[in-house]
Amino acid sequence: MDNLPLLSNLLHNVSGIIACQELTDQIPVAGVTLDSRQVNEGFIFVAVTGGQRDGHDFIPAVIQRGAAAIVGTLPKSNLGKPYIQVEDSRLALAQLAAAFHDFPARKMQIIGVTGTDGKTTTCNLIYHMLKAAGIHTGLISTVNAVIGEEFIDTGFHVTTPESPMVQDLLARMVTRNLTHVVLEATSHGLDQKRVACCEIDIAVITNITHEHLDYHGSYENYFASKARLVYELTKTQVKPMGNPRLCVFNKDDISYPRLLNTLQDKTLKDIKPITYSLSTSADLMAKNIVSKDGEMHFDLTMQSENWPVQTSLIGEYNAANILAAFGAVVCGFGISPLDALSGIKNFMGVPGRMQKIEEGQDFTAIVDFAHTPNALKVSLETARQLSAGRVIAIFGSAGLRDRIKRRLMAETSINLADITILTAEDPRTELLEDILAEMKKAAQGVGGVEGKNLFIVPDRGEAIRLGVNMANTGDLIIACGKGHEQSMCFGEVEYAWDDRIAMQAALAERLGKSGPKMPYLPTQGRN
Numbered sequence: 001m002d003n004l005p006l007l008s009n010l011l012h013n014v015s016g017i018i019a020c021q022e023l024t025d026q027i028p029v030a031g032v033t034l035d036s037r038q039v040n041e042g043f044i045f046v047a048v049t050g051g052q053r054d055g056h057d058f059i060p061a062v063i064q065r066g067a068a069a070i071v072g073t074l075p076k077s078n079l080g081k082p083y084i085q086v087e088d089s090r091l092a093l094a095q096l097a098a099a100f101h102d103f104p105a106r107k108m109q110i111i112g113v114t115g116t117d118g119k120t121t122t123c124n125l126i127y128h129m130l131k132a133a134g135i136h137t138g139l140i141s142t143v144n145a146v147i148g149e150e151f152i153d154t155g156f157h158v159t160t161p162e163s164p165m166v167q168d169l170l171a172r173m174v175t176r177n178l179t180h181v182v183l184e185a186t187s188h189g190l191d192q193k194r195v196a197c198c199e200i201d202i203a204v205i206t207n208i209t210h211e212h213l214d215y216h217g218s219y220e221n222y223f224a225s226k227a228r229l230v231y232e233l234t235k236t237q238v239k240p241m242g243n244p245r246l247c248v249f250n251k252d253d254i255s256y257p258r259l260l261n262t263l264q265d266k267t268l269k270d271i272k273p274i275t276y277s278l279s280t281s282a283d284l285m286a287k288n289i290v291s292k293d294g295e296m297h298f299d300l301t302m303q304s305e306n307w308p309v310q311t312s313l314i315g316e317y318n319a320a321n322i323l324a325a326f327g328a329v330v331c332g333f334g335i336s337p338l339d340a341l342s343g344i345k346n347f348m349g350v351p352g353r354m355q356k357i358e359e360g361q362d363f364t365a366i367v368d369f370a371h372t373p374n375a376l377k378v379s380l381e382t383a384r385q386l387s388a389g390r391v392i393a394i395f396g397s398a399g400l401r402d403r404i405k406r407r408l409m410a411e412t413s414i415n416l417a418d419i420t421i422l423t424a425e426d427p428r429t430e431l432l433e434d435i436l437a438e439m440k441k442a443a444q445g446v447g448g449v450e451g452k453n454l455f456i457v458p459d460r461g462e463a464i465r466l467g468v469n470m471a472n473t474g475d476l477i478i479a480c481g482k483g484h485e486q487s488m489c490f491g492e493v494e495y496a497w498d499d500r501i502a503m504q505a506a507l508a509e510r511l512g513k514s515g516p517k518m519p520y521l522p523t524q525g526r527n
Contacts, residue, residue, distance in 0.1 A: 004028035004029055004030055004042070005028070005029050005099070005100055006025070006026060006027060006028060006029065007023070007027040007028075007029050007044070007068060007069055007082065008023070008025050008026075008027070009099075010029060010044075010096055010099045010100060011023075011084065012099075013095050013096070013098070013099040014071075014084070014086065014092050014095045014096060014099075015087075015088075015091065015092075015095065016086050016087030016088055016091065016092070017084060017085070017086055018085040018086060018087060019075070019084075019085045020082065020083070020084050020085075021076065021077050021079070021082065021083040021084075021085075022079065022080070022081065022082050022083065023069075023082045023084070024082065027068055027069065027082065028042060028068070029042060029043070029044055029068055029069075029100060030042030030043055030068070031043040031044070031100070031164075032044045032046065032093065032096045032097045032100050032164050033045060033046070033164055034046045034047075034048045034055060034089075034093055034162060034164070035162075036055070036058035036061050036062050036065075039061075039062040039065040039066070039067050040065065040066060041065075041066035041068075042066065042068045043062075043065075043066070043067055043068060044067070044068060044069050044070070044071060044096055045058075045059070045062040045067045045069075045070050045071070046070075046071045046072070046089050046092060046093040046096065047059060047070060047071065047072035047073070047074075047089060048089050048090055048093065049073065049089070050192075055072065055089070056072050056073075056074050056076075059072070059076070059079065063079065063080065063081055067081060068081070068082070069081060069082040069083070069084065070082070070083050070084070071083075071084045071085075071086055071089060071092050071093075071096070072084075072085060072086070072089055073085065073086060073087065073088070073089050088193070090163075090192050090193040090194075090196075091193050091196055093162075093163050093164065093193075094163035094167070094193050094194065094195075094196035094197045095196070095197055097163045097164040097166075097167040097168075097197070098163075098167050098196075098197035100167070101167045101168065101170065101171035102171070103197070103199075104167065104170035104171040104173065104174045105167075105170050105181075105197065105198045105199035106199050106237055106239060107174050107239075108138075108170070108173065108174065108178060108179055108180060108181050109179065109180050109181070109201045109202075109239065109241055109242075109244075109333070110180075110181050110183055110198055110199055110200050110201050110202075110236075111126055111180070111181070111182045111183065111200075111201065111202045111204065111328055111329075111332070112183050112185050112195065112198065112200040112202070112203050112204070112229050112232065113126070113182065113183070113184050113185065113203075113204040113205075113206070113324075113328075114184070114185040114186065114187070114190065114203075114204070114205055114206070114226050114229045115204075115205055115206025115207045115208065115226070115250075116206070116207050116208055116209040116372055116374060116375070117206065117207055117209065117317070117370075117372055117374055117375040117378070118206040118207065118317060118318075118320070118321045118324075119142075119184050119185075119186075119204075119206055120141050120142060120143055120184060120350050120353070120369075121313070121318065121321045121349070121350050121353055122204060122206055122321045122324050122325050123139060123141050123182045123183075123184045124139070124141070124182075124347060124350050125321060125322060125324075125325035125343070125344065125347055126182045126204075126325045126328055126329055127139045127146070127182045128343035128344070128346060128347040129325060129326070129329045129335060129339065129340040129343035129344065130180050130182075130329055130333075130335065130343070131343060132339045132340070132342040132343035132346065133329070133335045133336060133339035133340070133343070134339075135179060135180050135335075136176075136177060136178045136179050136180070137178060137179070137180045137181065137182065138169075138170075138173040138176075138178045138180070138181045138182070139181070139182045140160075140161070140166060140169055140170075140181065140182070140183045140184065141182075141184040142159060142160065142184050142186060143350065143351070143484055145161075145169050147169070147172055147173055147176055147178070148176050148178075152169070159186045159188045159189060160183075160184065160185055160186045160188065160189025160190075160194045160195060161189075161194065162194055163193065163194045163195070163196065163197070166183075166194060166195065166198065167197070170198070179241070180333075183195060183198060183200075185229055187215075187222055187225040187226055188215065188225075190225045190226065190228045190229060191215075191225040191228070195229075195232065196232075196235075198232065199235075199236045199237060199239070200229065200232040200233055200235075200236055201233070201236060201239070201243055201244050201245065201246075201332070202233075202244050202245075202246045202247070202248070202328050202332040202333075203229045203230050203232065203233055203246070203247045203248070204247075204248040204324050204325075204327075204328050205226060205227075205229065205230070205247070205248070205249055205250065205255065205259060206250055206253075206320070206321065206324055207250050207253040207254075207255060207374065208222065208223050208226045208253065208254070208255035208258075208259075209253070209254065209255075209372065209373070209374040215402075223255060223258060226255070227258075227259065227262050230247050230259070230262060230263070230268065230271065231267070231268070233245050233246075233247065233268075233271050234267050234268060234270075234271070244272070244332045244333065245270055245271055245272060246271070246272050246273075246274065246328070246331065246332045247259075247263075247271055247272070247273050247274075248273075248274055248275075248276065248324050248327045248328050248331075248332075249273055249274070249275050249276075250275075250276060250277070250320060250324065251275040251276060251277040251280060251282045252277050252278055252279055252280070252320065256275070259273075260273070274327050274331050276320065276323035276324055276326075276327055277323075278316060278319060278320055278323075283302065283303075283327065283331070284300065284301070284302050284323045284326060284327050284331075285300070285301040285302075285323070286298045286299070286300055286301075286309075286316075286319040286320070286322070286323055287299045287301060289316055289319055291314050291315075291385060291386075294312065294314070294356075295310060295311065295312055295314075296309075296310075296311050296312075296313060296314050296315070296318065296319065297309065297310055297311075298319055300322070300323065300326060302326075302330070302331075302337075305337075307337050307341060308341075309322060309341060309344060310341075310344075310345050311344050311345060311347070312347070312348055312349060313347070313349055313354075314354060314382055314386065315354065315378060315379070315381075315382035315385075316378070316381075316382070317378040317382070322344055325340075325344075326340050326344075350484070351483075351484045351500075352367055352368070352369050352482070352483030352484030352485070352499070352500065353368060353369055353483060353484075354366055354368050354379065354382065355367050355368070355483075355500065357500060357503040357504055357507065359504060359507035359508055359511060359513070359515065360511060360513075361468075361471075361507055361510070361511060362473045362474070363389070363471040363472065363473060363474060363475040363476065363477065364386060364387065364475070364476040364477070365468065365471075365476075365477050365478075365503050365507060366383065366476065366477070366478040366479070367478075367479050367482070367483060367499045367500050367503055368478055368479070368480045368483060369480070369481070369482070369483025369484065369485075370395070370480040370481065370483075371395075371397075371398070371425070371480065371481040371482075371483075372405060372409075373405050373408035373409050373412055375480075376393075376395065376409050376412050376413065376480055377412050377416065379478065379480060380393060380412065380413065380416035380417055380478070381416065383417075383476050383478050384416065386476055387474065387475060387476035388474040389472060389473070389474035389475040389476070390418035390419060390471075390472070390475045390476070391416070391417045391418050391419075391475070391476050391478065392417065392418065392419040392421065392467045392470060392471060392475060392476065392477040392478070393413045393416075393417035393419070393420050393421065393478055393480065394421040394423060394460075394463050394464055394467050394477070394478070394479045394480065395409065395413070395421075395422070395423070395425065395479070395480040395481045396422060396423045396424050396425030396426075396427075396435065396436070396439075396460070396481060397409060397425055397435055397439060397481075398425050398426040398427070398428070398481075399426060399427040399428035399429065399430030399432075399435060399489075400428045400429065400430055403438070406435065406438045406439050406442065407438065407439070407442035408442075409439070410422065410439040410440070410442040410443040410448070411442050411443065411445070411446045413443070414443045414446045414447055414448045414453065414454065415446060415447075418453065419453055419454075419455070419467075419470065420443060420448060420453060420454050420455070421455045421456075421457055421463045421466060421467055422436055422439050422440060422443070422454070422455070422456050422457070422463075423436075423456075423457050423458060423459070423460045423462075423463035424458055424459065424460045424463075424488070424490075424521065424523055425460070425481045425482065425488070426488055426489045427489070427490060428489050428490070428491070428492075429491055429492065432458055432490075432523065433458070436456050436458065440454070440456055458523045458526050459521060459523035459524050459525075459526055460488070460497070460499075460502065460521060460523070461502050461505075461506075461518045461519065461521060461524065462524070464479055464499070464502045464503055464506045465506045465509070465518070467479070467506075468503070468506040468507055468509075468510050469506075469510055479499045479502070479503060482497070482498075482499040483499065485497075485498075485499075486498050488521060490521070490522050490523075495519075495520065495521055495522065496519060496520075497519050497521060498519065501516050501519055502518055502519055504516050505517060505518040505519075506518070
């Protein structure tokens with residue numbers, strides 16, 4: 001237990017302490033966690049409330065496991081262990097985790113990226129641009145973390161990792177002599193303070209559209225959670241390498257007027273905004289967008305200079321993502337535009353984002369992550385541009401999540417695709433039949449006719465098979481909503497699932513060639 005930080009020293013960095021019980025000096029701390037199962041001898045356990053469980057209920061168990069101290073929001077006494085009552089346990093968790101690792105984010109420059117759609121792609125674009133400029137850069141996204149040549153899985157489903165994992169990853173990046181980090185911040189991650197103490201230097205907000213209203217309750221609350229990334233800029237300590245304190249906003253998005261108004265807050269007076277747009281005057285603009293032969297070309301305009309962009313990414317929304325990333329690295333860090341353009345050209349895309357699946361078929365098959373109304377809209381618009389024939393869309397809507405988007409996505413697909421196939425997507429403990437019934441009703445309300453341009457297929461594997469078998473020469477089939485994810489939740493069980501493997505299996509079956517087996521889901525045989 002030598003060289004471990006002391007509890008008393010760590011607590012100096014925690015705000016909102018209400019009371020301390022049985023606190024003594026010289027207690028070494030071996031780790032910080034909110035997961036009772038991860039508690040080992042000498043750990044601080046932070047009891048977090050919310051969700052389906054209350055961390056305070058696990059205090060007896062963590063004491064048995066050797067916890068050095070417990071932090072929570074409820075009054076407690078006579079635990080036989082130090083107990084620190086705080087106003088906000090999630091903020092305390094982040095502060096303790098950062099202090100335990102000696103505040104690693106203060107030793108690097110951090111770019112935070114949030115948005116309803118496009119944030120993972122934008123993070124990866126920034127990462128590749130910085131790498132092209134010779135900068136030692138790390139990445140923490142909802143897909144994985146990248147430290148040098150090491151790739152680390154960050155979880156089953158997409159959200160920002162909990163603050164102890166974020167701080168641990170940042171600390172490992174410091175030891176590898178990285179100087180810059182790109183951090184993807186979800187609305188849950190921001191609301192739950194998972195990126196607190198991350199010392200953000202540049203904040204990028206791609207858009208704030210319709211998503212996660214099941215959690216946030218309203219668009220206003222959802223917007224406020226996303227906008228917290230801008231406020232994080234004010235909390236960043238002065239760093240030897242400088243503090244850009246720059247925010248990058250999408251001028252084409254409905255959130256832009258509100259974000260601009262947010263900057264009127266006197267606490268944000270030193271924050272510098274830059275804007276990007278595909279359609280109106282802005283600091284960065286994309287003009288003459290052309291997609292051909294699996295590539296996109298356009299002219300990037302910045303301060304009266306034009307830069308030719310060549311990328312394997314497709315879709316106008318990716319032109320917007322490129323502008324956002326370019327603004328962050330060139331305007332924020334002064335990276336050479338030529339280095340940034342090289343990073344764009346060499347970036348081949350994020351797995352599961354408009355990813356083509358090729359098995360020798362005479363039509364186009366794509367897997368995409370689009371799982372929000374806006375993302376589905378732009379994906380289908382892009383699919384229309386790529387297809388010489390029909391567009392066949394396959395997707396669902398997750399259970400225990402924003403119910404309004406079920407209607408919006410079903411309506412969007414009927415309006416933009418030629419054929420819509422509704423299927424399972426993480427129904428969780430909701431009845432899949434009820435979810436599909438909601439979506440079917442909405443689709444029929446805007447012209448969906450079952451058996452003609454609308455099909456309801458509960459089993460996702462069978463839905464993909466149906467789409468593949470319906471496709472004619474020149475058609476395009478696109479499976480949306482799962483992307484890179486490798487599991488699907490039914491009840492409380494995660495079943496191994498990958499849309500890319502399912503698409504390969506269906507294509508191989510149609511073409512009569514060997515290929516992977518269709519993954520199993522408990523809905524098999526229910527169609």
